[in-house]
Amino acid sequence: MSFLTVDRLNQVYTDVYTNEHTVAIDDVSFTIPAGEFVSLIGPSGCGKTTVLNIVAGFVEATGGAVQLEGVPVAGPGPDRGVVFQDFALFPWKTVLANVAFGLKMNGVGKAERQATAQEMIDLVGLSGFERKFPHELSGGMRQRAAVARVLATEPSIMLMDEPFASVDAQTRRVLQQEVLRIWDLRRTTVLFVTHDVDEAVFMSDRVIVLSTRPSQVQADIRIPIERPRSWTDMHTNEDFVSIRRELMGMLGVEGAEVAP
Amino acid sequence: MSVQTTAKTSRPDPPRRTGTSAAARWRALRRRPLVTTLFPFAVVIAVWAVVAELGVFPSAFFVGPATVADSLLTSVQRGILPAYIVDSLTRLAVGTGVGLLVGVALGFLIGLNRHARRFSWPLLLFFQAIGDIAWLPIVIIWFGFSLTSVTVVIVYTVVFPLIISIVAGLDAIPTNLLRAASSLGASRWRMFWEVYVPGALPGLSSGVRTGLGYGWRALIAAEIIIGTSGVGFMMFDARRQGDVSHVFVGMAVLGVLWYMTDALVLAPLEKETVERWGLVEGIGR
Numbered sequence A: 001m002s003f004l005t006v007d008r009l010n011q012v013y014t015d016v017y018t019n020e021h022t023v024a025i026d027d028v029s030f031t032i033p034a035g036e037f038v039s040l041i042g043p044s045g046c047g048k049t050t051v052l053n054i055v056a057g058f059v060e061a062t063g064g065a066v067q068l069e070g071v072p073v074a075g076p077g078p079d080r081g082v083v084f085q086d087f088a089l090f091p092w093k094t095v096l097a098n099v100a101f102g103l104k105m106n107g108v109g110k111a112e113r114q115a116t117a118q119e120m121i122d123l124v125g126l127s128g129f130e131r132k133f134p135h136e137l138s139g140g141m142r143q144r145a146a147v148a149r150v151l152a153t154e155p156s157i158m159l160m161d162e163p164f165a166s167v168d169a170q171t172r173r174v175l176q177q178e179v180l181r182i183w184d185l186r187r188t189t190v191l192f193v194t195h196d197v198d199e200a201v202f203m204s205d206r207v208i209v210l211s212t213r214p215s216q217v218q219a220d221i222r223i224p225i226e227r228p229r230s231w232t233d234m235h236t237n238e239d240f241v242s243i244r245r246e247l248m249g250m251l252g253v254e255g256a257e258v259a260p
Numbered sequence B: 001m002s003v004q005t006t007a008k009t010s011r012p013d014p015p016r017r018t019g020t021s022a023a024a025r026w027r028a029l030r031r032r033p034l035v036t037t038l039f040p041f042a043v044v045i046a047v048w049a050v051v052a053e054l055g056v057f058p059s060a061f062f063v064g065p066a067t068v069a070d071s072l073l074t075s076v077q078r079g080i081l082p083a084y085i086v087d088s089l090t091r092l093a094v095g096t097g098v099g100l101l102v103g104v105a106l107g108f109l110i111g112l113n114r115h116a117r118r119f120s121w122p123l124l125l126f127f128q129a130i131g132d133i134a135w136l137p138i139v140i141i142w143f144g145f146s147l148t149s150v151t152v153v154i155v156y157t158v159v160f161p162l163i164i165s166i167v168a169g170l171d172a173i174p175t176n177l178l179r180a181a182s183s184l185g186a187s188r189w190r191m192f193w194e195v196y197v198p199g200a201l202p203g204l205s206s207g208v209r210t211g212l213g214y215g216w217r218a219l220i221a222a223e224i225i226i227g228t229s230g231v232g233f234m235m236f237d238a239r240r241q242g243d244v245s246h247v248f249v250g251m252a253v254l255g256v257l258w259y260m261t262d263a264l265v266l267a268p269l270e271k272e273t274v275e276r277w278g279l280v281e282g283i284g285r
């Protein structure tokens, strides 16, 4: 059963000052079955964020439709949890209150939501930082908190827009493994936007490649690498190496070799 | 550094043996909060005393700190100054209280409602241009030499900076915070209390600061023109009698009262909210 259906999506932006039209997405269709981890990659400016924003309900598409479990998407909602590149944690709330926020909004009692939030904080490895404010945390810790905040409400699907782009390379690898570890426990459906080929291949069951703007689906590639995955043996994995090369070629990054 | 933390943070100097240089002792002294706060004032007062002693200006125009302190003491002993301060502060409290209520309500309405904003923005700019004291003539015609007139002028000056700062604060809330809240299931009502209100606090607090400062000035202006009591009235009355030293007393009192408002009310509130959340850096600290 297809769980998320993105059907013939089209998005034209109109500049309010010049009245110029930009066709960001020409015609994008794909489906994601329940429990799959799917990455959306493509060159910068091809409309990845736009697709994710439409699925999240932040932007209304100029054409096409999105259905989640057969129900058309209209506006944002807690069934689709979003992890943002800039974390989007509430600066005036502690880590605990941030993680409990979704539960509070959905009428869960205080004791119960704090218990759940604590569980999520432990899960993402932030124990001991419950009372800290976001500005007191490192970038990596903030993104852990943001992931915990989304997990707490048990969304049907998680939407992540370049979630690790604002953290340093070292932390990024750790977080990629961490998110996979957590994902393995729950197998929530994930739509993951990135422009990083390595990240897409490492994380996903499937990688959908968008062409340059106005974008269409250029390729849809299955990643047969066994889970659990870890970066330590990834660069010697034949599937990883060959898929990576194939994707690099598609994105026009010719001659790229795997870093040792 | 706020004044009320002084008692907690200043410790006696560690016992010093002979041989400690004067410079080291001076450096240790300079680290004490009370000393840090008072030192700049001590310098100003010293310069003032020297200028007065040298007789650069005739004493009918310029008196020294000793004379001013003397006048201050007599007017405190006679009970005039305390009564005037209470009068001024009461007027300011009534005016800014009403101003805050009106300004905060209008600020959020205009900041969050598209129609309200389109309607009111040109009016805001127009009326903001008519400065506080420019209203005094018509206000006196309407309400006479009364507390109502003073209050109207203070409310007027407090409201505009407050509205504009709140609108700017609301506009500065990152889109992704609003998106995050709504995707986590926040209703419009919840969004208001959980995101818009705290998100607008940096704007609100700077608006309160500006508004209160303007209100304070408007109060003194109003007291000078229509007052029968209060610090502003005292200064103007002293001028009429050629009593320069009481004019100086009034000026010093204004400065001290504002400093205390900042140190006892504004700074602690900001410390607990916007500074704690990392939304603004400590102001002037």
Ligand SMILES: Nc1ncnc2c1ncn2[C@@H]1O[C@H](COP(=O)(O)OP(=O)(O)O)[C@@H](O)[C@H]1O
Residues within 6 Å of the ligand: A013, A014, A015, A022, A024, A042, A043, A044, A045, A046, A047, A048, A049, A050, A051, A213
């Ligand atoms: N709100 C907007 N208004 C106008 N143009 C936009 C808007 N958002 C995105 N675009 C344009 O649409 C195209 C796709 O943007 P985006 O979805 O952010 O791409 P990506 O995330 O793949 O880098 C870009 O050319 C961008 O300039």
Ligand SMILES: [Mg+2]
Residues within 6 Å of the ligand: A048, A049, A050
């Ligand atoms: Mg993007």
